[in-house]
Amino acid sequence: MPSYEWLIEKGIGETRAALLADDTIVQARIETDSSALRAGSIIDVRLSDSANATGRTLATTDKGDSVWVASVPRALTQGSLLRVEIIREAVTERGIIKPPHARPALPDALPKEGASLEMRVKASGYPVSYQQNHQPDRLEKLGWSEVIEQARCGDIDFPGGRLRMALTPALTLFDIDGHLGSLDLALKGTEATAKALILFDIGGSIGIDIPGLSGKSDRQKVAECFDQHLPPPFERTGVNGFGFLQIIRQKKRPSLPEQIAAYPIEHEARQLLRQACRAKGAGKRILTASHFVIDCLNRHPDWLEALARESAAEIILKADPMRPIYQGDVAVEFPAF
Structure with a gap:
């Protein structure tokens, strides 16, 4: 069995956490x-509309933010007041912010904030370590930048092939591509997809496009492979x-994507x-x-x-209009003595 450990880094503007399994980020x-409502928060809202076709009712918080209540x-x-629990945080899709659910x-619930990432990590039951800026960068050594790049661009390599992940308003889509035989590619690609769902905390509706399966038996093997690598619950x-x-x-x-x-x-900017x-x-x-x-x-x-x-140092910002947003760098100007 692998040895598990959470590694937390409290950075400027964000907290980062990685679950390590034998020095692999899983x-x-x-x-x-931010001040966004976390899942698990209990707040009072005022109903601002009647139920829509989905059975949800639009409500507003005391700050004027919208919430869908089921x-x-x-x-x-x-106009009535109702105490509610946030079960899904706000999601942004192509510039449109979908309110929390x-x-x-x-009846006896008291207002509270939902658990932070740090609190959830501590409640996981695994050992927790912290990484400070003056310490060796374990996150980077274990591939943090590569994981972030996969989440950003959607290309995820696995032995013999590559996943291409795409975010759509309806679902997160994975396309399996590679040079292996059809069944072998499908099995390895499906395993890689299941691991990506865990790695990036992908929920909701998810689709996998699996190439070249020739018969019902192969399709069943692929489905069983997926079940083996993704812990429940899921449908x-x-x-x-x-x-x-x-x-x-x-x-x-x-x-994360x-x-x-x-x-x-x-x-x-935070990176x-x-x-x-x-x-x-x-x-x-x-x-x-x-x-x-x-x-x-x-x-x-x-x-x-x-x-x-x-850093105990002066900060100088230089804008380069020719650079993509993901190609920033940092230089240190050593003082002259």
């Missing part, structure tokens, strides 16, 4: 320091004659801050990046102040 999580008691009318809270169809498998998993919060896709500039925190030397930190990333940093003076405190 789960990667990021939680930003199973509202019939006796409550528009909630349900009526238990799935069989692999149909077109080689498509659909899965439904519980979704409490945006997956969805987080990055929803706010790519903010994500890259640049991570680089700057770990840059060696006592001189000025010169952060060079796309002007979009630099503008983002300028809109977060608290991030820059935290970096200045962490």
